[in-house]
Amino acid sequence: QVQLVESGGGSVQPGGSLRLSCAVSGWSLDDYAIGWFRQAPGKEREGVACIKTSDGITKYEGSVKGRFTISRDNGKNTVYLEMNNLKPEDAAVYSCGAGFWCNEARRGDYGMDYWGKGTLVTVSL
Secondary structure, three states, X not given: OOEEEXXXXXXXXXXXXXXXXXXXXXXXXXXXXXXXXXXXXXXXXXXXXXXEOOOOOEEEOHHHOOOEEEEEEHHHOEEEXXXXXXXXXXXXXXXXXXXXXXXXXOOOOXXXXXXXXXXXXXXXX
């Protein structure tokens, strides 16, 4: 059974940084994709970043380019989302998803098949 567990959320001031982790277990393939998503109150879920674990190719949503970095440690079956220069509009529940590839045409889920429960990020003074 595939399980994803997020951690690292918290409360920061604008301009601050956080690193989120997504620990994956039960996935038997060496080559898969992990995406990070966020959902703010009253808004639909949106994809933030995605990475293919085999080659490290990454994709980012426009508003986070240059501020967020997605990376993976295949030995630990963990994917990270480094978030810098956080803005109040970045506040949301962040979750990770696992699938076979990053389908950017599906902005809300990138075509992921498995999901974690999420971790809360708040950005305020």
